Amino acid sequence: MDLQKYLDGLFEFLTIPSISAQSEHKKDINSATVWLQKKFSDLDFNANILPTNGHPVVYAENLRAGKEKPTILVYGHYDVQDPGNLNEWITKPFIPEIRSGNLYARGSSDDKGQLYTWIAAIEELIKRNDIDLNIKFLIEGEEELGSLNLDEFIEQNKSLLVSDFCVISDSHCLSENQPMIDYGLRGIVYVEIKVKTLGKDSHSGIYGGNILNPLNVLAEIVSKLKGHDFKVLIPKFYESVRKISIQEKRRLSRLPLTEKDIISETGAQIVIGEPGYTLHERAGARPTLDVNGIWGGYQGEGPKTIIPSEANAKISMRLVPFQTSADIYQKFVNYVQKITPPGVELTIKLLSTAEPILFNIKSKYFKVAEKSYENIFGSRPVYELSGGTIGVTASFKNILGINSILMGYGLPDDGLHGPNEKLSLSMFEKGIKTNIEFLKNI
Amino acid sequence: MDLQKYLDGLFEFLTIPSISAQSEHKKDINSATVWLQKKFSDLDFNANILPTNGHPVVYAENLRAGKEKPTILVYGHYDVQDPGNLNEWITKPFIPEIRSGNLYARGSSDDKGQLYTWIAAIEELIKRNDIDLNIKFLIEGEEELGSLNLDEFIEQNKSLLVSDFCVISDSHCLSENQPMIDYGLRGIVYVEIKVKTLGKDSHSGIYGGNILNPLNVLAEIVSKLKGHDFKVLIPKFYESVRKISIQEKRRLSRLPLTEKDIISETGAQIVIGEPGYTLHERAGARPTLDVNGIWGGYQGEGPKTIIPSEANAKISMRLVPFQTSADIYQKFVNYVQKITPPGVELTIKLLSTAEPILFNIKSKYFKVAEKSYENIFGSRPVYELSGGTIGVTASFKNILGINSILMGYGLPDDGLHGPNEKLSLSMFEKGIKTNIEFLKNI
Structure with missing residues (x-):
């Protein structure tokens, strides 16, 4: 050859x-x-x-x-x-x-x-x-x-x-x-959310205490997406997830993925994840949710005392069989709408999906x-x-x-x-x- | 003249x-x-x-x-x-x-x-x-x-x-x-916090489910700073706050500040704040906490599937007599350290203070x-x-x-x-x- x-x-x-x-x-x-x-x-x-x-x-x-x-x-x-x-x-x-x-x-x-x-x-x-x-x-x-x-x-x-x-x-x-x-x-549902509470950036001294800060609102929405056990909190998120068999579990367990590998590849201090699942099961057989980006307000040097008008986040969910992107997207939208407090203009944009x-x-x-x-x-x-x-x-x-x-x-x-x-x-x-x-x- | x-x-x-x-x-x-x-x-x-x-x-x-x-x-x-x-x-x-x-x-x-x-x-x-x-x-x-x-x-x-x-x-x-x-x-304590969980930005498909995402961590920290009644949750945050007298309350109540004013000046949909206080008391006689900026991960157009290595926020607290910036800063640090989960490198930088x-x-x-x-x-x-x-x-x-x-x-x-x-x-x-x-x- x-x-x-x-x-x-x-x-x-x-x-x-x-x-x-x-x-x-x-x-x-x-x-x-x-x-x-x-x-x-x-x-x-x-x-x-x-x-x-x-x-x-x-x-x-x-x-x-x-x-x-x-x-x-x-x-x-x-x-x-x-x-x-x-x-x-x-x-x-x-x-x-x-x-x-x-x-x-x-x-x-x-x-x-x-x-x-x-x-x-x-x-x-x-x-x-x-x-x-x-x-x-x-x-x-x-x-x-x-x-x-x-x-x-x-x-x-x-x-x-x-x-x-x-x-x-x-x-x-x-x-x-x-x-x-x-x-x-895994499949994916990738969304961008915008939380708008004000018509314009406002002075935190004059208005702090009386108006909703979109960054606080966004942080709270995001914090309600995942629990301390790293499970996604969107209702019925796991409903369609395929259960893997004992045989499959055994096969996956032979893959030589260790905590040390993950730590050396990412520079993480510790490995975390859903209890009851192995590293490989968590990465391949379980769906996940991650914030891929977040931004709003002042990001420059030093202090600037504004309450910004809006806050944004990019959020993706990795799906496993037999979840579908349409169903998970709808569940995400319903849940985020439900946990968003009054006084907020919420926009959810679907950026990409894959099954x-x-x-x-x-x-x-x-x-x-x-x-x-x-x-x-x-x-x-x-x-x-x-x-x-x-x-x-x-x-x-x-x-x-x-x-x-x-x-x-x-x-x-x-x-x-x-x-x-x-x-x-x-x-x-x-x-x-x-x-x-x-x-x-x- | x-x-x-x-x-x-x-x-x-x-x-x-x-x-x-x-x-x-x-x-x-x-x-x-x-x-x-x-x-x-x-x-x-x-x-x-x-x-x-x-x-x-x-x-x-x-x-x-x-x-x-x-x-x-x-x-x-x-x-x-x-x-x-x-x-x-x-x-x-x-x-x-x-x-x-x-x-x-x-x-x-x-x-x-x-x-x-x-x-x-x-x-x-x-x-x-x-x-x-x-x-x-x-x-x-x-x-x-x-x-x-x-x-x-x-x-x-x-x-x-x-x-x-x-x-x-x-x-x-x-x-x-x-x-x-x-x-x-009001005085002020203005801090910047950095939450670092990884050595480098990592792929959300490969590592999602097994590593701590600093944006999720930051959102949770921020969400624990204020409650649903808009009270700051830092322990003993209100300990030194001056109580205003009935007479002073009466005098402040004559100021012609209305919800309509705040809404027209900021473009807010609603006015919110600590229950039991008037608009003017909340803005002048009560301390507040606001996130002034937040950032981390991908902020460009479209989707990008990373778990970023770090996340940042600028947070300010407006103080009232007889709070002091040194005391409030220390309480903030103690609390944020306490609510930060393991696996996180937390950095808190004091940007400015005023009494x-x-x-x-x-x-x-x-x-x-x-x-x-x-x-x-x-x-x-x-x-x-x-x-x-x-x-x-x-x-x-x-x-x-x-x-x-x-x-x-x-x-x-x-x-x-x-x-x-x-x-x-x-x-x-x-x-x-x-x-x-x-x-x-x-």
């Missing part, structure tokens, strides 16, 4: 600063789609750049295997996060460099490098003339923005996307030698994936319930009726979204080989 | 943009002090610009009346607030203009114009050769910054500042026809002030307990041992600190005349 050739291709792809959040990178977004279209055309795919209400999607297909053969859909994203503070990068984020067995560049792990393991695997199989499947690629450019326009695209292109199942490499293994498959993902999902690990695709990992990594993958959210998997399930498999080749320390993002070269190679095994054994 | 001459002087003074908060206005701060020094020298005062650790103080004295005669200290400030958004000003903030009987300019009411009523009164009496008192002026340049260096200056210049009492015009009358004297002022004060309205100076107001305005002044804070009055009391009288000539709608600040010309004239009456009748 000519690894250098695939690395060269990935290097080219990584030099395009396709940052989806910044309008000055619109031309780079376009370059990335053109680059992908050419890449797939060279591989004899029918490749198109298709518009959405946001950044375009690259859709490429090779259906020569014929209708009798399975069709797999590969999902990935060509957009990347802003590199942040360039001073924190050892080398430039869009000039890839290899150091001590790792490839450093923005997007190397999330998601250009992982996506490329599929492009390379298919290129290799085409070269060997050893491919007997129909392949579709759906590569979007707004994953880092929350895939805002993807559901509509999938709805409108249902017949184009018909497949037997989907593979996604946008996650990680436990270590270089221990592969892992996510068999479920939780649980995959059918008994399907043959999971068995093949397991075997492929084992052949290349030398050990069987462990299964985890991921705490994160990849909303497209639920969309594929709900709109296209297909299952996804998350076959990640990142490592926990890849530094996604941060400085010095990297991809392990050996993981890249193992990824390509595992994908080849998988494609040959379906 | 040559009103035009005094207006011309004030116009000159108002054209100097002596904004104390902005270092690019350092030269204007100096111009203002030089202007005042010249003004006082022209009036045959011994005038000096004295350094502090911040902006200088102008100190001027004329002690020719001799030791047998009383010495009054006039306090004022030559610094002004930033004009804010210039688009909201009808005319430029530092080019004074008269429109419909009002003088518009930054500092016209707070405090150059009110201070000038004393300069003009003394100029007038000198012209009439009718002054029989010793006069000292202490004019600072950091009032809008919280008078950070003034206490130290007063301490170091005790003997220079020895006086019988102090007059301050930096407040307002109820209306053009209803003078008002503040007989007490509450109550003046002796039975002193002869108050009687003379009352009579002077009545002679000029045609009605006796009402007495109020101000909700605001002028820390220097407590410093004069505690360091110099002298009482102050707050004789304000502003009006409630002067728009201090906002756009289109103004001073009523008739109030300016009445102010000068009232001061003349006062100085002649001591």
Whole structure:
């Protein structure tokens, strides 16, 4: 296998600063789609750049295997996060460099490098003339923005996307030698609330004692969302939560996640959480609620004696099967309205949602994936319930009726979204080989 | 009385943009002090610009009346607030203009114009050769910054500042026809708290459920500072609060402050406060606690799924006699430490303090002030307990041992600190005349 050739291709792809959040990178977004279209055309795919209400999607297909053969859909994203503070990068984020067995560049792990393991695997199989499947690629450019326009695209292109199942490499293994498959993902409801009590900022000396301070009101609302046992206090919040079986509990308990890991990764002083659940159950099998941002009033240096007119918070809830975003959003709204005191103008804005999902690990695709990992990594993958959210998997399930498999080749320390993002070269190679095994054994 | 001459002087003074908060206005701060020094020298005062650790103080004295005669200290400030958004000003903030009987300019009411009523009164009496008192002026340049260096200056210049009492015009009358004297002022303790639970911002999907979110922690701390009856929950917070007498209650009840006033001035939907107290008692005779600012995590557009590493709040408490800032600060610290959960690095920073004060309205100076107001305005002044804070009055009391009288000539709608600040010309004239009456009748 000519690894250098695939690395060269990935290097080219990584030099395009396709940052989806910044309008000055619109031309780079376009370059990335053109680059992908050419890449797939060279591989004899029918490749198109298709518009959405946001950044375009690259859709490429090779259906020569014929209708009798399975069709797999590969999902990935060509957009990347802003590199942040360039001073924190050892080398430039869009000039890839290899150091001590790792490839450093923005997007190397999330998601250009992982996506490329599929492009390379298919290129290799085409070269060997050893491919007997129909392949579709759906590569979007707004994953880092929350895939805002993807559901509509999938709805409108249902017949184009018909497949037997989907593979996604946008996650990680436990270590270089221990592969892992996510068999479920949390969903999310993300809201912004505004609490307005005054027409304008007012003097705290003159009015303090006689008017409602929105910051005090907001703090009280937020404090009533979670109890001291870290349970969410929204009525019936846990009503639809899936109970995990003893067997599943046992399986999850084998994952080597420790309090020490969490403390060293986040710098937390202590680990907290709902009593009666393990660390992994809390992160993957239990829903959570967090305030992601809060602001209002004076934030500058020194004292300023105002009672501000309004206060704001961003709040997200991670959902697990079989909660739904619509139901949880409604329960949140009802509860917050109920606990908001009189004299307050309350605005709740829904910023994004994604449904939780649980995959059918008994399907043959999971068995093949397991075997492929084992052949290349030398050990069987462990299964985890991921705490994160990849909303497209639920969309594929709900709109296209297909299952996804998350076959990640990142490592926990890849530094996604941060400085010095990297991809392990050996993981890249193992990824390509595992994908080849998988494609040959379906 | 040559009103035009005094207006011309004030116009000159108002054209100097002596904004104390902005270092690019350092030269204007100096111009203002030089202007005042010249003004006082022209009036045959011994005038000096004295350094502090911040902006200088102008100190001027004329002690020719001799030791047998009383010495009054006039306090004022030559610094002004930033004009804010210039688009909201009808005319430029530092080019004074008269429109419909009002003088518009930054500092016209707070405090150059009110201070000038004393300069003009003394100029007038000198012209009439009718002054029989010793006069000292202490004019600072950091009032809008919280008078950070003034206490130290007063301490170091005790003997220079020895006086019988102090007059301050930096407040307002109820209306053009209803003078008002503040007989007490609230003090303040202003703190900033930081709640840190993580070494870095962390992913809410991966870690949500297992780590402490500082925004949830901060919200809970803040929500425990005040109860549903709007009482402060810090233990023994009300322990030293002065009880007001029936007679005083009756006098305060005559002040024409209504819920409608508060609602129209602040845009509040409702008026709230401690049960059992009137609006004016709550604002002047009761201590309060307000959050002035709060921030942490993501505040931009759209969703971002982080658990931030820290959260911050600015919190101020207005104190009434006989609370002290040292005692209340200590009680605040003890309580917040007690209600902060484990796993949190809590930092409390004291940003500023001022002591509450109550003046002796039975002193002869108050009687003379009352009579002077009545002679000029045609009605006796009402007495109020101000909700605001002028820390220097407590410093004069505690360091110099002298009482102050707050004789304000502003009006409630002067728009201090906002756009289109103004001073009523008739109030300016009445102010000068009232001061003349006062100085002649001591």
